[in-house]
Amino acid sequence: MSSSLAEGHPPPAGPVRGRPRSEAVERAIVEGVLKLLEEGVPLAELSIERIARTAGVGKATIYRRWSGKEELFVDVVRATEPPDPELPGTSMRDDLVALLEQLRQRGLMTRSSALLRSVFAQMKSSPKLWEAYHAIVVTPRRQKQYAILRRGQAGGELRTDLDVELLNDLLVGPMLFRTIMQPDADLPAGLSEQIVDSVLEGLRPVSSPPVSSPAP
Incomplete structure (x- = not known):
């Protein structure tokens, strides 16, 4: 699973598929999805090929980071949400x-x-x-x-x-x-x-x- 890219969401620890992760590349992909959504493209019509073209990357680059559209879209939604809070731990x-x-x-x-x-x-x-x-x-x-x-x-x-x-x-x-x-x-x-x-x-x-x- 890919990390969320919103500020405050550090990449999770664990094994990485394929090449070393690049936050800049992942951010470009997520922003590419958001750009298409802002243009009115429905989620159902967002193909990996179209996302890759908008983000300026190859399809393989996306598949190295996400197993499919569902996992990518979840990260896109998380990137627009407030980061998970730091718990005070006082009580x-x-x-x-x-x-x-x-x-x-x-x-x-x-x-x-x-x-x-x-x-x-x-x-x-x-x-x-x-x-x-x-x-x-x-x-x-x-x-x-x-x-x-x-x-x-x-x-x-x-x-x-x-x-x-x-x-x-x-x-x-x-x-x-x-x-x-x-x-x-x-x-x-x-x-x-x-x-x-x-x-x-x-x-x-x-x-x-x-x-x-x-x-x-």
């Missing part, structure tokens, strides 16, 4: 706020970008592409969220009798609902903190006081 609560804030920022970007709205709409109409996006982007994010909640349970910040997958849905659901199902809903600063604190209220062990960030 479960603060890490959850950081993750929800990334979703809020992504929602704001999608609303302000006709291109992003079009890409997401087209992506959902393509089962293979939507499946690839979930496998490459959504599932790893959910696993990270589960890990934070389990650390909270292990550290005494959260009751241990709670189902972390259900709890994660309770935390992430309100933000996704506002950003996807209610495109006109407010996404004000502080919403991430409000959601996390509202959900966690009453879910901590009885003997555990609320954990919050220190005052600046």
Whole structure:
């Protein structure tokens, strides 16, 4: 899988297919796809040959970095999103706020970008592409969220009798609902903190006081 090329997304460690990776080449390919999309070319009509011609590279250069269009398009979408947040690590609560804030920022970007709205709409109409996006982007994010909640349970910040997958849905659901199902809903600063604190209220062990960030 190729790395995302948005600022803040360093290439992942691991084996590399073919020649050494070139971020400049990969950026040119991703920008070539974005250029075609901005010109109104539908995702379904974007062939590897057309992308290679626009980016000024050979088809083999693309296939050395991506196994096919689905994997490439997922990287294109990720390149337009906010980078994954650096988790504060100060508490479960603060890490959850950081993750929800990334979703809020992504929602704001999608609303302000006709291109992003079009890409997401087209992506959902393509089962293979939507499946690839979930496998490459959504599932790893959910696993990270589960890990934070389990650390909270292990550290005494959260009751241990709670189902972390259900709890994660309770935390992430309100933000996704506002950003996807209610495109006109407010996404004000502080919403991430409000959601996390509202959900966690009453879910901590009885003997555990609320954990919050220190005052600046």
